[in-house]
Amino acid sequence: MAKIPLLILSFLLLTLHSLSQNPNPNSAYEELKLRGFPVGLLPADVSSYSLNRTSGEFSVDLGGRCQLLLPPDNYLASYSRRVTGKLLDGRIDDLDGIKVRAFFSWWSITRIRSSGEDLVFEVGVASAKYPAKNFDESQECEGRRKKNRKVADY
Numbered sequence: 001m002a003k004i005p006l007l008i009l010s011f012l013l014l015t016l017h018s019l020s021q022n023p024n025p026n027s028a029y030e031e032l033k034l035r036g037f038p039v040g041l042l043p044a045d046v047s048s049y050s051l052n053r054t055s056g057e058f059s060v061d062l063g064g065r066c067q068l069l070l071p072p073d074n075y076l077a078s079y080s081r082r083v084t085g086k087l088l089d090g091r092i093d094d095l096d097g098i099k100v101r102a103f104f105s106w107w108s109i110t111r112i113r114s115s116g117e118d119l120v121f122e123v124g125v126a127s128a129k130y131p132a133k134n135f136d137e138s139q140e141c142e143g144r145r146k147k148n149r150k151v152a153d154y
């Protein structure tokens with residue numbers, strides 16, 4: 001008998017939980033596409049995100065730190081548990097939470113711009129340009145459990 005109220009309670013808690021977080025993490029990738037970016041800028045491990053459509057301010061939760069190798073040069077990239085920034089048309093400003101290992105140190109990517117077929121990654125005053133098609137697919141974070149989530153179809 002005591003099981004029924006508990007069930008209802010869990011259901012209510014689950015409902016509240018899905019209201020405060022986005023119930024469909026996959027749509028974080030759709031938001032990227034809508035603004036002219038390939039989905040592969042984010043790892044395949046988004047657990048929730050929020051986006052203010054007016055200001056473009058976003059926050060993506062990856063459920064933990066995440067490392068992966070970025071194509072085409074296999075730079076090691078490190079994502080913080082939470083990545084924040086401003087998602088605008090063709091620009092991701094005020095980026096915080098993505099670092100790339102190159103020339104023996106870590107560099108924080110501060111802005112990503114879309115420029116024709118290329119993406120321009122800004123690291124302070126320096127920048128590097130790569131074909132956007134290298135980022136058409138989201139990669140799994142290294143050392144995480146495989147998921148069934150398909151992100152390349154958008």
Ligand SMILES: *[C@@H]1O[C@H](CO)[C@@H](O)[C@H](O)[C@H]1NC(C)=O
Binds near residue numbers: 052055056
């Ligand atoms: C979204 O951004 C706009 C413009 O900066 C701001 O006025 C508004 O309060 C923000 N909404 C939320 C829910 O933070």
